[in-house]
Amino acid sequence: MKARVTITPKRAVLDxxxxxxxxxxxxxxxxxxxxxxxxxxxxxxxASGDTPQIRQKLDEACRRILSNPVIEDYSLVIDES
Amino acid sequence: MKARVTITPKRAVLDxxxxxxxxxxxxxxxxxxxxxxxxxxxxxxxASGDTPQIRQKLDEACRRILSNPVIEDYSLVIDES
Structure with a gap:
């Protein structure tokens, strides 16, 4: 399973x-x-396949660690394979 | 017209x-x-719409300026709108 995360500055924030x-x-x-x-x-x-639990943890990681929700938006796409 | 460019390190390169x-x-x-x-x-x-000329210049810009083709791959996706 592969997740693709895109993090962009919010439109209202100077870039x-x-x-x-x-x-x-x-x-x-x-x-x-x-x-x-x-x-x-x-x-x-x-290493493992897609499960709702992994999806939820990944979303949490994006919000808490990988992006700064004050100034950034993220999008999370999960590729099944 | 909007172009989305994703630049990733090549798999053989240390990340x-x-x-x-x-x-x-x-x-x-x-x-x-x-x-x-x-x-x-x-x-x-x-500002303008999608034309083959813009597409070609964009591909050239990706290769010459935005990415380092020795160590990076890029993918270019064009959204029509």
């Missing part, structure tokens, strides 16, 4: 890293960009 | 950040984790 990437891209000739948001991506592989 | 997250999760009582990989996530918003 200086995204702004820096946007400026760099424009500076290098890539025009027409309205906004860039930079976040984190985690792939977590589990 | 100390992923290992650190794995150790931290195990230390905090989340067991059964086989591996963690940490990457970057970018959302790029365009």
């Amino acid at each position: 200086p890293q995204g702004k820096a990437v946007q400026n760099a891209l424009e500076h290098m000739g890539y025009s027409g960009i309205a906004a860039v948001h930079v976040g984190k991506y985690l792939e977590i592989e589990f | 100390p950040q992923g290992k650190a997250v794995q150790n931290a999760l195990e230390h905090m009582g989340y067991s059964g984790i086989a591996a963690v990989h940490v990457g970057k996530y970018l959302e790029i918003e365009f």
Whole structure:
């Protein structure tokens, strides 16, 4: 089982890293960009299969450890395999 | 138009950040984790719609600027809207 976690800054929060990437891209000739948001991506592989218990613990870990819920949103996608 | 870019370390490359997250999760009582990989996530918003030209420039930007193709893989997903 594999979980994919995407953590992005909330829209209301300043994203200086995204702004820096946007400026760099424009500076290098890539025009027409309205906004860039930079976040984190985690792939977590589990030895066991998908269970409601693992899913619940993973959601808790995302909220408590992997993201900062004050300034970040996360999305959790679980791949069955 | 919005493009979502996910940049992950290649499997053959050491991922100390992923290992650190794995150790931290195990230390905090989340067991059964086989591996963690940490990457970057970018959302790029365009003022204009999707065109083959933008798509090609974006792919080039991913390869040349946003990722390091020696040690990283990237995946590019374009949301039509």
